[in-house]
Amino acid sequence: MSKMVPLPSKSIVPERDVNKPPILETNHLGIDFGGLTAVDDLTLAVGRTEIAGLIGPNGAGKTTVFNLLTNVYQPTRGDIMLDGVSTSKKSTAQVNKMGIARTFQNIRLFGHMSVLDNVKVGLHNLTKENLAVCLTHLFGYRKTEKQANEQALEYLDFFGMADMANFPAGSLPYGAQRRLEIARALATKPSIILLDEPAAGMNPSETAELMNNIRRIRDNFQIAVMLIEHDMNLVMNICEGICVLDHGKVIAKGTPDEIKSNPTVIEAYLGKKNDKKVEAKEGETNAES
Numbered sequence: 001m002s003k004m005v006p007l008p009s010k011s012i013v014p015e016r017d018v019n020k021p022p023i024l025e026t027n028h029l030g031i032d033f034g035g036l037t038a039v040d041d042l043t044l045a046v047g048r049t050e051i052a053g054l055i056g057p058n059g060a061g062k063t064t065v066f067n068l069l070t071n072v073y074q075p076t077r078g079d080i081m082l083d084g085v086s087t088s089k090k091s092t093a094q095v096n097k098m099g100i101a102r103t104f105q106n107i108r109l110f111g112h113m114s115v116l117d118n119v120k121v122g123l124h125n126l127t128k129e130n131l132a133v134c135l136t137h138l139f140g141y142r143k144t145e146k147q148a149n150e151q152a153l154e155y156l157d158f159f160g161m162a163d164m165a166n167f168p169a170g171s172l173p174y175g176a177q178r179r180l181e182i183a184r185a186l187a188t189k190p191s192i193i194l195l196d197e198p199a200a201g202m203n204p205s206e207t208a209e210l211m212n213n214i215r216r217i218r219d220n221f222q223i224a225v226m227l228i229e230h231d232m233n234l235v236m237n238i239c240e241g242i243c244v245l246d247h248g249k250v251i252a253k254g255t256p257d258e259i260k261s262n263p264t265v266i267e268a269y270l271g272k273k274n275d276k277k278v279e280a281k282e283g284e285t286n287a288e289s
């Protein structure tokens with residue numbers, strides 16, 4: 001892991017990323033839902049190959065941040081820059097094309113479609129133009145289709161799932177469905193992938209495998225990863241920079257060691273960690289859009 005260095009914005013990024021602009025930046029980002037301020041004054045930066053964490057108690061606003069970053073919601077205040085370009089007024093699909101991919105707190109797959117076709121939905125983002133052209137050139141279309149199959153298989157192979165390619169996605173065990181959702185997001189060739197509670201519902205060996213996979217994603221694709229997670233073992237082991245939200249506001253930013261020993265974080269979150277885990281399990285249906 002590289003040393004973390006501070007930026008003028010008071011965010012921190014890994015030393016290896018510091019000579020290039022952050023892949024993602026938010027400036028004083030905020031959103032109100034009626035009278036409720038769900039996120040307020042969020043200023044953060046994620047380095048280009050950073051594994052970043054976003055943590056905080058239930059209802060702190062973490063998923064709302066992901067919904068803002070992917071333009072599911074329009075911010076009430078502030079802005080978002082992806083690789084130096086504002087994502088304001090873009091659609092969710094456009095933001096995905098610009099380089100942000102995500103997975104969801106509750107798995108969203110096309111359960112009746114094959115595993116392979118689920119990944120091809122991700123690839124489709126990139127082959128849409130080709131498809132339009134190729135519809136009038138059947139040979140070309142077949143070639144594109146063959147390429148899409150090969151590429152999709154490569155993503156599955158990355159997660160050791162190539163042998164499941166023809167199964168209906170909905171028939172896979174839970175952990176495999178989570179991996180498939182990540183594979184589909186990666187197939188859109190993002191420069192940053194957002195993972196919303198990727199370890200939720202996983203047993204310890206699946207969580208250990210996930211940790212390894214998150215590092216492999218960063219190393220192999222040389223992209224940034226930002227994850228929301230309640231599993232503090234996972235967060236403290238793999239995240240480089242961590243941002244802690246409470247009631248929609250940033251209460252701390254720092255390295256795992258800094259966050260673990262921060263009294264405000266312990267008071268608001270870590271001290272109650274065990275309660276939160278129980279709550280997270282009980283309240284698995286949630287307010288996510």
Ligand SMILES: Nc1ncnc2c1ncn2[C@@H]1O[C@H](COP(=O)(O)OP(=O)(O)OP(=O)(O)O)[C@@H](O)[C@H]1O
Nearest residue numbers: 033038057058059060061062063064065286287288
């Ligand atoms: N579309 C919406 N309309 C109204 N309120 C919303 C909406 N989306 C989120 N909220 C509210 O914003 C707050 C933050 O919710 P959010 O889902 O972002 O929390 P979270 O940190 O992801 O929590 P958890 O750890 O339980 O997933 C909550 O009070 C939630 O009820």
Ligand SMILES: [Mg+2]
Nearest residue numbers: 062063064105
């Ligand atoms: Mg959430």
